[in-house]
Amino acid sequence: MKKIRIGSGAGYAGDRIEPAVELMEKGNLDYIIFECLAERTIAIGQQDKMKDPTKGYNQLLEARMRKILKLAKDNHIKVITNMGAANPVAAAEKTAEIAKELGVSGLKIAYVTGDDITPQIEKYYDNDVLELDCKLGDIKESILSTNVYLGAEGIIEALENGADIVITGRVSDPALSIGPLVHEFGWNIKDDADKMGQATLVGHLLECAGQVTGGYYADPGYKDVPDLDRLGFPLIEIDETGKFVVTKVEGSGGLVCEDTCKEQMIYEIHNPEKYLTPDTVADFSHVTFTQVGKDRVEAAHATSHGKPETLKVSVGYKDCFIGEGEISYGGMNCMNRAKLAADIVEKRLKLVGVEMEEFRIDYIGYNSLYKSEISDQYAPDVFPEIRLRVSGRTKDKANATLIANEVEALYTNGPAGGAGATKKVSEIVSICSIFVPRDIIKIEVGYKEV
Amino acid sequence: MKLKEIAHSRTGDKGDISNISLIPYKKEDYEMLKEKVTPEVVKAYFGEICKGEVVRYDIDSLCAMNFVLDKTLGGGVTRSLAIDKHGKALGMALMEMEI
Numbered sequence: 353m354k355k356i357r358i359g360s361g362a363g364y365a366g367d368r369i370e371p372a373v374e375l376m377e378k379g380n381l382d383y384i385i386f387e388c389l390a391e392r393t394i395a396i397g398q399q400d401k402m403k404d405p406t407k408g409y410n411q412l413l414e415a416r417m418r419k420i421l422k423l424a425k426d427n428h429i430k431v432i433t434n435m436g437a438a439n440p441v442a443a444a445e446k447t448a449e450i451a452k453e454l455g456v457s458g459l460k461i462a463y464v465t466g467d468d469i470t471p472q473i474e475k476y477y478d479n480d481v482l483e484l485d486c487k488l489g490d491i492k493e494s495i496l497s498t499n500v501y502l503g504a505e506g507i508i509e510a511l512e513n514g515a516d517i518v519i520t521g522r523v524s525d526p527a528l529s530i531g532p533l534v535h536e537f538g539w540n541i542k543d544d545a546d547k548m549g550q551a552t553l554v555g556h557l558l559e560c561a562g563q564v565t566g567g568y569y570a571d572p573g574y575k576d577v578p579d580l581d582r583l584g585f586p587l588i589e590i591d592e593t594g595k596f597v598v599t600k601v602e603g604s605g606g607l608v609c610e611d612t613c614k615e616q617m618i619y620e621i622h623n624p625e626k627y628l629t630p631d632t633v634a635d636f637s638h639v640t641f642t643q644v645g646k647d648r649v650e651a652a653h654a655t656s657h658g659k660p661e662t663l664k665v666s667v668g669y670k671d672c673f674i675g676e677g678e679i680s681y682g683g684m685n686c687m688n689r690a691k692l693a694a695d696i697v698e699k700r701l702k703l704v705g706v707e708m709e710e711f712r713i714d715y716i717g718y719n720s721l722y723k724s725e726i727s728d729q730y731a732p733d734v735f736p737e738i739r740l741r742v743s744g745r746t747k748d749k750a751n752a753t754l755i756a757n758e759v760e761a762l763y764t765n766g767p768a769g770g771a772g773a774t775k776k777v778s779e780i781v782s783i784c785s786i787f788v789p790r791d792i793i794k795i796e797v798g799y800k801e802v
Numbered sequence: 803m804k805l806k807e808i809a810h811s812r813t814g815d816k817g818d819i820s821n822i823s824l825i826p827y828k829k830e831d832y833e834m835l836k837e838k839v840t841p842e843v844v845k846a847y848f849g850e851i852c853k854g855e856v857v858r859y860d861i862d863s864l865c866a867m868n869f870v871l872d873k874t875l876g877g878g879v880t881r882s883l884a885i886d887k888h889g890k891a892l893g894m895a896l897m898e899m900e901i
Contacts, residue, residue: 392880483817483878568812575810611810611825614864618823620814622870624861638863653863671881712876712883720884721891725850729898743883782880785817 356536358529358554359587361420362386362433363561365393365410369419371562371585371604376423378601379587382536384424385528386416386433387559391783394522395668397438398497399781408439409446409519417450424516425456432507432528436519438497440465441798443519448800459802462515464506466795467499467522469665469788479786481667488667488786496781497668500788503630503659506795507531515799522666524629526555537592541632541659549654550594552627552634557598557616557651561585564598564616565647566606579605599648608647617641630663630790632656662787671782672709675752676743677759677775678716681767682736689767690715690738696766697742697758706754707746714741739772745780752777804898809835811893820852820874820889822896825866832865838901844869847899848892869896 359381361372365388376384388410401408410416413435424431436443444463451459477489484491499522508531510518518531533539533551541548557564565586566577584604590596598608617636621627627634638653677697681689694713701708714720716739719727740762744755756775763770809826824839826832845856854872861867875889876882886892 571810574806611827614825614866615810615812615823617864618814618821618825618861618866618868619812620816620821621868622816622819622821622857622859624859624868637859637861639861640863674883676883710883714885716885721886722895723850726847726895726898741885745881745883780881782878783817 353591354536355589355591356383356532357381357587357589358532358558359384360387360558360561360585362388363559363563364388365390366412367561369416371583372416373419373423374601374604375585375587376420376427376429381427381429381587383430383432383532385558386431386435387525387528387561388412389434389437389522391666392668392781394438394499394666395497395781395783398668401438406442409437409443410435413443414446414450417447418454421447421451421454421456421459425459430511430515430532431517432531433518434520434523434528436463436521438468438521440519440521444798444800447517447519448802451802457802459516460514461517461519461800461802462510462513463798464502464510464518464520464523464795465798466506466793467502469500469792470498472792473498476786476788479788482785484784491669494669494671495667496670499666500793501630501664501666502793502795503527504531504534506797508535509797511535513797513799524631525559526552526629527631529555529558530631533590541656545657546655547594548632549634549656550596550651552629552632552656553617553636553639553651553654554588554590554596556621556627557613558586558588560616560619562606563619564612565600565608566612569612569615575611577607581605595650595652597644597648597650608649610641610643610649613641613649613651628660630660632659661790663790663793665786665788667784667786668781669784671780673746673749673752673777673779674743675746675755675777676741677756677773678739678741679759679762679773680737680739680771681769682771683769684734686738687715687718687735689769690740692767693740693762693770694742696762700758701744701755704754706744706751708744708751708755709747710745712743715739716741749777749779804900805839806897809897811897813890813893815875815879815888818873818875818878820871820892822869822871822893823866824869824896829865836860836867841869844871844896847896848874851892
Protein backbone atom coordinates (compact mmCIF):
# COMPACT_ATOMS: atom_id res chain seq x y z
CA MET A 353 0.00 0.00 0.00
CA LYS A 354 1.24 3.48 -0.89
CA LYS A 355 2.58 5.38 2.11
CA ILE A 356 3.53 9.03 2.32
CA ARG A 357 5.70 10.67 4.95
CA ILE A 358 5.24 14.37 5.70
CA GLY A 359 7.44 16.24 8.17
CA SER A 360 6.90 19.58 9.85
CA GLY A 361 9.91 21.86 9.68
CA ALA A 362 8.62 24.95 11.48
CA GLY A 363 5.75 25.86 13.77
CA TYR A 364 6.18 29.63 13.63
CA ALA A 365 8.12 32.28 11.74
CA GLY A 366 11.22 32.21 13.92
CA ASP A 367 11.36 28.51 14.73
CA ARG A 368 14.60 26.50 15.05
CA ILE A 369 16.08 25.30 11.76
CA GLU A 370 18.15 22.26 12.77
CA PRO A 371 15.17 20.02 13.64
CA ALA A 372 13.98 20.53 10.05
CA VAL A 373 17.42 19.55 8.76
CA GLU A 374 17.38 16.48 11.02
CA LEU A 375 13.97 15.47 9.62
CA MET A 376 15.18 15.91 6.04
CA GLU A 377 18.36 13.93 6.69
CA LYS A 378 16.91 11.05 8.68
CA GLY A 379 13.13 11.11 8.31
CA ASN A 380 12.87 9.40 4.90
CA LEU A 381 10.39 12.15 4.00
CA ASP A 382 8.38 12.73 0.85
CA TYR A 383 7.31 16.22 1.89
CA ILE A 384 8.23 18.81 4.48
CA ILE A 385 6.00 21.74 5.41
CA PHE A 386 7.08 25.01 7.03
CA GLU A 387 4.28 26.98 8.72
CA CYS A 388 5.69 30.46 9.29
CA LEU A 389 2.84 32.94 9.00
CA ALA A 390 1.09 34.24 12.09
CA GLU A 391 -2.01 36.41 11.72
CA ARG A 392 -0.32 39.78 11.93
CA THR A 393 2.89 38.86 10.11
CA ILE A 394 1.41 39.42 6.66
CA ALA A 395 0.32 42.99 7.47
CA ILE A 396 3.87 43.78 8.58
CA GLY A 397 5.16 42.02 5.42
CA GLN A 398 2.89 44.25 3.35
CA GLN A 399 4.49 47.32 4.92
CA ASP A 400 7.97 45.93 4.16
CA LYS A 401 6.91 45.30 0.55
CA MET A 402 5.65 48.86 0.19
CA LYS A 403 9.06 50.16 1.25
CA ASP A 404 10.95 47.65 -0.94
CA PRO A 405 9.15 45.59 -3.62
CA THR A 406 11.71 42.78 -3.30
CA LYS A 407 10.80 42.24 0.38
CA GLY A 408 7.70 41.20 2.34
CA TYR A 409 8.44 37.52 2.77
CA ASN A 410 9.53 35.61 5.89
CA GLN A 411 12.75 37.00 7.35
CA LEU A 412 14.25 33.56 7.86
CA LEU A 413 13.42 32.37 4.33
CA GLU A 414 16.97 32.93 3.17
CA ALA A 415 18.55 31.18 6.17
CA ARG A 416 16.15 28.26 5.87
CA MET A 417 16.54 27.80 2.12
CA ARG A 418 20.33 27.84 2.46
CA LYS A 419 20.10 24.90 4.85
CA ILE A 420 17.45 22.84 3.08
CA LEU A 421 17.58 23.29 -0.72
CA LYS A 422 20.40 20.80 -1.32
CA LEU A 423 18.80 18.29 1.06
CA ALA A 424 15.45 18.68 -0.70
CA LYS A 425 17.08 17.96 -4.03
CA ASP A 426 19.34 15.09 -2.89
CA ASN A 427 16.69 13.30 -0.82
CA HIS A 428 13.75 14.02 -3.17
CA ILE A 429 11.73 15.90 -0.57
CA LYS A 430 9.17 18.43 -1.73
CA VAL A 431 8.96 21.61 0.33
CA ILE A 432 5.68 23.40 1.00
CA THR A 433 5.65 26.66 2.91
CA ASN A 434 3.75 29.88 3.50
CA MET A 435 7.04 31.78 3.93
CA GLY A 436 6.02 33.88 0.92
CA ALA A 437 3.91 35.98 3.33
CA ALA A 438 3.04 39.26 1.55
CA ASN A 439 5.32 38.54 -1.43
CA PRO A 440 5.45 34.91 -2.65
CA VAL A 441 6.86 36.04 -6.03
CA ALA A 442 9.90 37.72 -4.47
CA ALA A 443 10.30 34.76 -2.10
CA ALA A 444 10.45 32.39 -5.08
CA GLU A 445 12.96 34.64 -6.86
CA LYS A 446 15.15 34.77 -3.76
CA THR A 447 14.92 30.98 -3.42
CA ALA A 448 15.97 30.51 -7.06
CA GLU A 449 18.89 32.88 -6.49
CA ILE A 450 20.03 30.89 -3.44
CA ALA A 451 19.70 27.59 -5.33
CA LYS A 452 21.97 28.97 -8.08
CA GLU A 453 24.48 30.19 -5.51
CA LEU A 454 24.54 26.77 -3.88
CA GLY A 455 24.87 25.03 -7.22
CA VAL A 456 21.57 23.19 -6.79
CA SER A 457 19.84 22.76 -10.14
CA GLY A 458 16.81 20.93 -11.52
CA LEU A 459 14.38 22.47 -9.06
CA LYS A 460 10.96 23.80 -10.01
CA ILE A 461 9.92 26.52 -7.58
CA ALA A 462 6.23 27.45 -7.56
CA TYR A 463 4.62 30.54 -6.06
CA VAL A 464 0.94 30.76 -5.28
CA THR A 465 -0.82 34.13 -5.37
CA GLY A 466 -4.41 35.30 -5.25
CA ASP A 467 -4.80 35.66 -1.49
CA ASP A 468 -4.26 39.44 -1.65
CA ILE A 469 -7.65 40.98 -2.52
CA THR A 470 -6.65 44.61 -1.92
CA PRO A 471 -7.59 45.73 -5.49
CA GLN A 472 -11.23 44.70 -4.97
CA ILE A 473 -11.62 45.35 -1.25
CA GLU A 474 -13.91 48.39 -1.79
CA LYS A 475 -16.68 45.98 -2.79
CA TYR A 476 -16.74 44.65 0.75
CA TYR A 477 -16.85 47.90 2.71
CA ASP A 478 -20.43 47.07 3.78
CA ASN A 479 -19.42 43.71 5.26
CA ASP A 480 -19.53 43.38 9.04
CA VAL A 481 -16.20 43.06 10.81
CA LEU A 482 -16.22 39.93 12.93
CA GLU A 483 -14.24 41.28 15.89
CA LEU A 484 -15.30 44.94 15.87
CA ASP A 485 -18.73 46.47 16.11
CA CYS A 486 -18.49 48.16 12.71
CA LYS A 487 -18.44 47.77 8.92
CA LEU A 488 -15.17 47.32 7.06
CA GLY A 489 -15.66 50.73 5.43
CA ASP A 490 -15.50 52.38 8.86
CA ILE A 491 -11.80 51.52 9.16
CA LYS A 492 -10.91 51.92 5.45
CA GLU A 493 -8.34 54.66 6.08
CA SER A 494 -6.38 52.39 8.41
CA ILE A 495 -6.31 49.20 6.33
CA LEU A 496 -2.81 47.88 5.54
CA SER A 497 -3.50 44.44 4.10
CA THR A 498 -6.40 42.19 3.12
CA ASN A 499 -5.56 38.54 2.56
CA VAL A 500 -7.95 35.66 2.09
CA TYR A 501 -7.17 32.39 3.81
CA LEU A 502 -6.78 30.18 0.74
CA GLY A 503 -7.18 26.44 0.79
CA ALA A 504 -4.98 23.83 -0.82
CA GLU A 505 -6.00 24.43 -4.48
CA GLY A 506 -2.90 26.38 -5.49
CA ILE A 507 -0.57 23.93 -3.75
CA ILE A 508 -2.27 20.99 -5.49
CA GLU A 509 -1.98 22.70 -8.87
CA ALA A 510 1.72 23.39 -8.29
CA LEU A 511 2.38 19.76 -7.31
CA GLU A 512 0.41 18.44 -10.30
CA ASN A 513 2.70 20.55 -12.48
CA GLY A 514 5.78 19.01 -10.94
CA ALA A 515 6.84 21.69 -8.48
CA ASP A 516 9.56 20.74 -5.99
CA ILE A 517 9.20 23.82 -3.80
CA VAL A 518 5.83 25.51 -3.26
CA ILE A 519 5.79 28.97 -1.71
CA THR A 520 2.48 30.57 -0.75
CA GLY A 521 1.23 33.67 0.97
CA ARG A 522 -1.83 33.44 3.21
CA VAL A 523 -3.20 29.90 3.15
CA SER A 524 -4.80 28.05 6.01
CA ASP A 525 -2.23 26.16 8.08
CA PRO A 526 -3.79 22.72 7.40
CA ALA A 527 -3.75 23.46 3.62
CA LEU A 528 0.04 22.96 3.66
CA SER A 529 -0.62 19.27 4.46
CA ILE A 530 -3.95 18.84 2.67
CA GLY A 531 -2.25 19.89 -0.59
CA PRO A 532 0.23 17.00 -0.83
CA LEU A 533 -2.32 14.47 0.47
CA VAL A 534 -4.91 15.38 -2.16
CA HIS A 535 -2.17 15.38 -4.80
CA GLU A 536 -0.93 11.92 -3.77
CA PHE A 537 -4.22 10.16 -3.06
CA GLY A 538 -6.71 12.08 -5.20
CA TRP A 539 -9.15 12.58 -2.33
CA ASN A 540 -11.99 15.06 -2.69
CA ILE A 541 -14.41 16.62 -0.27
CA LYS A 542 -17.53 15.05 -1.82
CA ASP A 543 -16.50 11.41 -1.95
CA ASP A 544 -13.90 11.20 0.80
CA ALA A 545 -15.36 12.94 3.83
CA ASP A 546 -13.44 10.78 6.32
CA LYS A 547 -10.13 11.01 4.48
CA MET A 548 -10.40 14.78 4.09
CA GLY A 549 -11.12 14.98 7.84
CA GLN A 550 -8.00 12.95 8.49
CA ALA A 551 -6.01 15.17 6.11
CA THR A 552 -7.15 18.22 8.06
CA LEU A 553 -6.15 16.50 11.30
CA VAL A 554 -2.70 15.85 9.84
CA GLY A 555 -2.39 19.54 9.06
CA HIS A 556 -3.65 20.62 12.45
CA LEU A 557 -1.28 18.30 14.34
CA LEU A 558 1.74 19.31 12.22
CA GLU A 559 1.22 23.05 12.03
CA CYS A 560 2.90 23.88 15.35
CA ALA A 561 5.80 21.48 14.75
CA GLY A 562 7.38 20.67 18.15
CA GLN A 563 4.12 21.19 20.03
CA VAL A 564 3.05 17.62 19.22
CA THR A 565 6.42 16.00 20.00
CA GLY A 566 6.78 17.20 23.59
CA GLY A 567 7.30 20.93 23.13
CA TYR A 568 4.98 23.14 25.20
CA TYR A 569 4.11 20.05 27.24
CA ALA A 570 6.74 19.48 29.93
CA ASP A 571 5.86 20.11 33.58
CA PRO A 572 8.56 18.56 35.78
CA GLY A 573 7.20 15.91 38.10
CA TYR A 574 3.89 15.86 36.26
CA LYS A 575 4.73 15.49 32.58
CA ASP A 576 8.44 14.85 32.04
CA VAL A 577 9.90 15.09 28.54
CA PRO A 578 13.40 13.83 27.66
CA ASP A 579 16.02 15.96 25.90
CA LEU A 580 13.99 19.07 25.11
CA ASP A 581 17.20 20.81 24.02
CA ARG A 582 17.24 18.45 21.04
CA LEU A 583 13.47 18.39 20.49
CA GLY A 584 12.64 16.47 17.34
CA PHE A 585 9.96 17.85 15.04
CA PRO A 586 7.07 15.59 13.98
CA LEU A 587 6.48 13.54 10.91
CA ILE A 588 3.44 11.55 9.92
CA GLU A 589 3.14 8.35 7.93
CA ILE A 590 -0.14 8.03 6.11
CA ASP A 591 -1.61 5.57 3.63
CA GLU A 592 -4.58 5.67 1.28
CA THR A 593 -7.02 4.65 4.02
CA GLY A 594 -6.38 7.99 5.73
CA LYS A 595 -5.15 6.40 8.95
CA PHE A 596 -1.85 7.87 10.05
CA VAL A 597 0.88 7.62 12.67
CA VAL A 598 2.49 10.64 14.31
CA THR A 599 6.13 10.05 15.12
CA LYS A 600 9.58 11.67 15.02
CA VAL A 601 13.11 10.77 14.01
CA GLU A 602 14.74 8.12 16.19
CA GLY A 603 17.28 9.57 18.57
CA SER A 604 15.79 13.06 18.63
CA GLY A 605 14.57 14.61 21.89
CA GLY A 606 10.98 14.94 23.02
CA LEU A 607 8.21 12.36 23.00
CA VAL A 608 5.08 11.47 21.08
CA CYS A 609 2.31 10.05 23.25
CA GLU A 610 -1.48 10.08 23.31
CA ASP A 611 -1.47 13.07 25.66
CA THR A 612 0.81 15.24 23.49
CA CYS A 613 -1.55 14.52 20.59
CA LYS A 614 -4.66 15.29 22.63
CA GLU A 615 -3.24 18.62 23.83
CA GLN A 616 -2.31 19.63 20.30
CA MET A 617 -5.55 18.49 18.71
CA ILE A 618 -7.60 20.70 21.04
CA TYR A 619 -5.14 23.60 20.74
CA GLU A 620 -6.79 26.57 19.04
CA ILE A 621 -9.97 24.82 17.98
CA HIS A 622 -13.40 25.79 19.25
CA ASN A 623 -16.23 23.40 18.37
CA PRO A 624 -14.49 20.06 17.60
CA GLU A 625 -17.39 19.05 15.35
CA LYS A 626 -16.91 22.11 13.17
CA TYR A 627 -13.31 23.08 12.65
CA LEU A 628 -13.54 25.48 9.72
CA THR A 629 -10.80 25.53 7.14
CA PRO A 630 -11.09 26.71 3.52
CA ASP A 631 -10.92 23.06 2.36
CA THR A 632 -13.11 21.36 4.93
CA VAL A 633 -15.53 21.68 7.79
CA ALA A 634 -13.54 19.16 9.77
CA ASP A 635 -15.02 17.07 12.56
CA PHE A 636 -12.57 15.93 15.25
CA SER A 637 -15.24 14.94 17.75
CA HIS A 638 -14.69 11.18 17.34
CA VAL A 639 -10.92 11.18 16.92
CA THR A 640 -8.96 8.45 18.66
CA PHE A 641 -5.25 8.34 19.47
CA THR A 642 -3.58 4.99 20.15
CA GLN A 643 0.00 4.46 21.22
CA VAL A 644 1.25 1.81 18.80
CA GLY A 645 4.96 1.97 19.64
CA LYS A 646 7.59 4.14 21.30
CA ASP A 647 6.97 7.70 20.05
CA ARG A 648 4.34 6.39 17.66
CA VAL A 649 0.68 7.35 17.96
CA GLU A 650 -1.98 6.28 15.50
CA ALA A 651 -4.71 8.83 14.74
CA ALA A 652 -8.08 7.80 13.36
CA HIS A 653 -11.77 8.71 13.06
CA ALA A 654 -11.65 12.33 11.97
CA THR A 655 -14.21 13.21 9.33
CA SER A 656 -15.55 16.27 7.55
CA HIS A 657 -18.86 17.81 6.48
CA GLY A 658 -18.25 19.59 3.19
CA LYS A 659 -16.45 22.90 2.91
CA PRO A 660 -17.51 26.43 3.87
CA GLU A 661 -19.27 28.65 1.32
CA THR A 662 -17.36 31.72 2.42
CA LEU A 663 -13.70 32.37 3.05
CA LYS A 664 -12.16 34.38 5.85
CA VAL A 665 -10.24 37.52 5.01
CA SER A 666 -7.57 38.62 7.43
CA VAL A 667 -7.52 42.42 7.50
CA GLY A 668 -4.46 44.15 8.93
CA TYR A 669 -5.06 47.73 10.04
CA LYS A 670 -3.31 50.53 11.90
CA ASP A 671 -5.04 50.37 15.24
CA CYS A 672 -3.40 52.44 17.97
CA PHE A 673 -0.23 53.07 19.93
CA ILE A 674 0.79 51.42 23.19
CA GLY A 675 3.14 53.12 25.62
CA GLU A 676 4.55 51.01 28.41
CA GLY A 677 7.18 51.06 31.10
CA GLU A 678 8.50 48.74 33.79
CA ILE A 679 10.49 49.23 36.98
CA SER A 680 11.44 46.79 39.75
CA TYR A 681 11.30 47.19 43.52
CA GLY A 682 13.07 44.78 45.86
CA GLY A 683 13.41 43.94 49.53
CA MET A 684 11.12 44.52 52.49
CA ASN A 685 8.04 46.60 51.67
CA CYS A 686 8.65 46.35 47.92
CA MET A 687 4.98 45.80 47.11
CA ASN A 688 4.01 49.00 48.89
CA ARG A 689 6.68 50.95 47.04
CA ALA A 690 5.49 49.47 43.72
CA LYS A 691 1.91 50.47 44.56
CA LEU A 692 3.05 53.98 45.50
CA ALA A 693 4.91 54.17 42.19
CA ALA A 694 1.79 53.11 40.25
CA ASP A 695 -0.26 55.72 42.09
CA ILE A 696 2.29 58.41 41.21
CA VAL A 697 2.22 57.47 37.52
CA GLU A 698 -1.59 57.48 37.40
CA LYS A 699 -1.73 60.94 39.00
CA ARG A 700 1.04 62.27 36.75
CA LEU A 701 -0.73 61.08 33.61
CA LYS A 702 -3.83 63.00 34.70
CA LEU A 703 -1.78 66.04 35.64
CA VAL A 704 -0.02 66.28 32.27
CA GLY A 705 -3.28 65.49 30.45
CA VAL A 706 -2.35 62.27 28.66
CA GLU A 707 -5.22 61.01 26.50
CA MET A 708 -5.73 57.26 26.80
CA GLU A 709 -8.33 54.74 25.65
CA GLU A 710 -7.30 52.03 28.08
CA PHE A 711 -4.86 51.78 30.97
CA ARG A 712 -3.44 48.82 32.83
CA ILE A 713 -1.25 48.31 35.90
CA ASP A 714 0.45 44.97 36.52
CA TYR A 715 2.62 43.85 39.39
CA ILE A 716 4.84 41.23 37.78
CA GLY A 717 5.45 38.46 40.30
CA TYR A 718 1.98 38.91 41.75
CA ASN A 719 -0.92 39.54 39.34
CA SER A 720 0.30 40.17 35.79
CA LEU A 721 -0.97 36.83 34.44
CA TYR A 722 -4.19 36.20 36.37
CA LYS A 723 -5.23 39.59 37.82
CA SER A 724 -5.92 39.79 41.54
CA GLU A 725 -8.87 37.47 42.21
CA ILE A 726 -7.01 34.28 41.28
CA SER A 727 -3.56 35.58 42.28
CA ASP A 728 -4.66 36.42 45.83
CA GLN A 729 -5.17 32.72 46.55
CA TYR A 730 -1.41 32.19 46.26
CA ALA A 731 0.10 35.55 47.20
CA PRO A 732 2.73 35.34 49.96
CA ASP A 733 2.88 37.83 52.86
CA VAL A 734 6.24 39.15 51.74
CA PHE A 735 7.48 39.46 48.17
CA PRO A 736 11.25 39.40 47.60
CA GLU A 737 10.75 41.60 44.53
CA ILE A 738 8.01 43.11 42.42
CA ARG A 739 8.19 44.57 38.94
CA LEU A 740 5.68 47.30 38.20
CA ARG A 741 4.41 47.46 34.65
CA VAL A 742 2.29 50.31 33.38
CA SER A 743 0.74 50.28 29.93
CA GLY A 744 -1.76 52.45 28.08
CA ARG A 745 -3.44 52.55 24.70
CA THR A 746 -3.43 55.89 22.89
CA LYS A 747 -4.39 57.28 19.50
CA ASP A 748 -0.99 58.81 18.82
CA LYS A 749 2.67 58.31 19.50
CA ALA A 750 3.11 61.47 21.55
CA ASN A 751 0.69 60.37 24.26
CA ALA A 752 2.12 56.83 24.29
CA THR A 753 5.58 58.30 24.79
CA LEU A 754 4.38 60.33 27.77
CA ILE A 755 3.17 57.12 29.48
CA ALA A 756 6.49 55.36 28.92
CA ASN A 757 8.45 58.39 30.11
CA GLU A 758 6.49 58.73 33.34
CA VAL A 759 7.50 55.20 34.33
CA GLU A 760 11.16 55.90 33.62
CA ALA A 761 10.91 59.14 35.59
CA LEU A 762 10.16 57.04 38.68
CA TYR A 763 13.92 56.48 38.95
CA THR A 764 14.66 59.93 40.36
CA ASN A 765 11.14 61.08 41.20
CA GLY A 766 9.51 57.96 42.60
CA PRO A 767 9.79 55.68 45.65
CA ALA A 768 13.15 54.51 47.03
CA GLY A 769 15.10 51.74 45.37
CA GLY A 770 13.49 51.68 41.92
CA ALA A 771 15.61 49.50 39.62
CA GLY A 772 15.98 48.28 36.04
CA ALA A 773 13.49 50.60 34.36
CA THR A 774 12.64 49.94 30.74
CA LYS A 775 10.22 51.66 28.36
CA LYS A 776 8.72 51.00 24.99
CA VAL A 777 6.40 52.74 22.54
CA SER A 778 4.82 50.62 19.82
CA GLU A 779 2.58 51.33 16.87
CA ILE A 780 0.01 48.57 16.91
CA VAL A 781 -1.08 46.79 13.76
CA SER A 782 -4.14 44.71 14.57
CA ILE A 783 -6.01 42.04 12.70
CA CYS A 784 -9.75 41.76 12.13
CA SER A 785 -11.75 39.62 9.73
CA ILE A 786 -14.55 39.68 7.21
CA PHE A 787 -16.02 36.85 5.15
CA VAL A 788 -16.28 36.88 1.35
CA PRO A 789 -17.82 34.45 -1.18
CA ARG A 790 -15.45 31.73 -2.29
CA ASP A 791 -15.92 32.47 -6.01
CA ILE A 792 -14.33 35.94 -5.95
CA ILE A 793 -10.89 34.41 -5.49
CA LYS A 794 -8.60 33.86 -8.43
CA ILE A 795 -5.64 31.67 -7.52
CA GLU A 796 -2.59 31.86 -9.74
CA VAL A 797 0.48 29.67 -9.71
CA GLY A 798 3.76 30.79 -11.26
CA TYR A 799 7.07 28.95 -11.62
CA LYS A 800 10.81 29.59 -11.55
CA GLU A 801 13.12 26.85 -12.69
CA VAL A 802 16.76 26.52 -11.78
CA MET B 803 -7.88 18.35 45.49
CA LYS B 804 -6.51 20.58 42.76
CA LEU B 805 -7.26 19.79 39.11
CA LYS B 806 -3.51 19.70 38.50
CA GLU B 807 -3.21 16.43 40.43
CA ILE B 808 -5.43 14.56 37.96
CA ALA B 809 -5.45 16.50 34.70
CA HIS B 810 -3.44 18.59 32.28
CA SER B 811 -4.20 21.39 29.88
CA ARG B 812 -3.04 23.56 26.98
CA THR B 813 -4.34 27.01 26.08
CA GLY B 814 -4.84 28.48 22.62
CA ASP B 815 -6.04 31.83 21.28
CA LYS B 816 -8.01 33.15 18.33
CA GLY B 817 -8.79 36.85 18.36
CA ASP B 818 -10.31 37.71 21.74
CA ILE B 819 -11.25 34.08 22.43
CA SER B 820 -9.23 31.74 24.62
CA ASN B 821 -9.61 27.98 24.50
CA ILE B 822 -8.45 25.80 27.36
CA SER B 823 -8.35 22.02 27.20
CA LEU B 824 -8.89 19.85 30.25
CA ILE B 825 -7.51 16.33 29.88
CA PRO B 826 -7.52 13.83 32.74
CA TYR B 827 -4.46 11.58 33.01
CA LYS B 828 -6.79 8.66 33.78
CA LYS B 829 -9.89 8.07 31.68
CA GLU B 830 -11.76 7.01 34.86
CA ASP B 831 -11.75 10.62 36.06
CA TYR B 832 -13.42 11.99 32.93
CA GLU B 833 -17.07 11.61 34.00
CA MET B 834 -16.36 13.14 37.41
CA LEU B 835 -14.65 16.13 35.75
CA LYS B 836 -17.59 16.56 33.38
CA GLU B 837 -19.88 16.75 36.36
CA LYS B 838 -17.76 19.14 38.44
CA VAL B 839 -16.00 21.42 35.96
CA THR B 840 -19.00 22.96 34.27
CA PRO B 841 -18.86 26.04 32.04
CA GLU B 842 -20.53 27.98 34.87
CA VAL B 843 -17.78 26.99 37.32
CA VAL B 844 -15.08 28.00 34.84
CA LYS B 845 -16.81 31.29 34.04
CA ALA B 846 -16.98 32.13 37.76
CA TYR B 847 -13.34 31.11 38.31
CA PHE B 848 -12.10 33.43 35.54
CA GLY B 849 -14.67 36.10 36.49
CA GLU B 850 -12.15 38.93 36.57
CA ILE B 851 -10.59 37.91 33.24
CA CYS B 852 -13.38 36.42 31.08
CA LYS B 853 -15.91 39.07 30.03
CA GLY B 854 -17.96 36.80 27.78
CA GLU B 855 -19.64 33.44 27.59
CA VAL B 856 -17.95 30.12 28.38
CA VAL B 857 -18.88 27.08 26.28
CA ARG B 858 -17.65 23.56 26.97
CA TYR B 859 -17.23 20.99 24.20
CA ASP B 860 -16.78 17.38 25.24
CA ILE B 861 -14.70 15.00 23.15
CA ASP B 862 -15.76 11.66 24.58
CA SER B 863 -13.54 9.64 22.24
CA LEU B 864 -10.48 11.28 23.84
CA CYS B 865 -11.96 11.70 27.33
CA ALA B 866 -11.13 15.37 27.07
CA MET B 867 -12.97 18.67 27.09
CA ASN B 868 -12.46 22.06 25.55
CA PHE B 869 -13.51 25.29 27.24
CA VAL B 870 -14.00 28.23 24.91
CA LEU B 871 -13.93 31.58 26.72
CA ASP B 872 -15.19 34.57 24.76
CA LYS B 873 -13.95 38.15 25.39
CA THR B 874 -11.02 37.01 27.48
CA LEU B 875 -7.85 38.34 25.85
CA GLY B 876 -8.09 42.09 26.41
CA GLY B 877 -9.42 42.70 22.89
CA GLY B 878 -7.26 40.05 21.22
CA VAL B 879 -3.64 39.13 20.90
CA THR B 880 -2.75 41.93 18.51
CA ARG B 881 -4.00 44.77 20.75
CA SER B 882 -4.05 43.49 24.34
CA LEU B 883 -2.23 45.52 27.00
CA ALA B 884 -1.37 42.36 28.96
CA ILE B 885 2.06 40.75 29.13
CA ASP B 886 0.45 37.43 28.24
CA LYS B 887 -1.39 38.70 25.17
CA HIS B 888 -2.24 35.15 24.05
CA GLY B 889 -3.52 34.16 27.50
CA LYS B 890 -1.20 31.17 27.23
CA ALA B 891 -0.85 30.88 31.01
CA LEU B 892 -4.60 30.64 31.67
CA GLY B 893 -4.67 26.83 31.55
CA MET B 894 -2.18 26.70 34.40
CA ALA B 895 -4.56 28.82 36.49
CA LEU B 896 -7.39 26.40 35.75
CA MET B 897 -5.16 23.58 37.00
CA GLU B 898 -5.06 25.34 40.40
CA MET B 899 -8.83 25.09 40.75
CA GLU B 900 -10.02 23.05 43.77
CA ILE B 901 -12.55 20.34 43.05
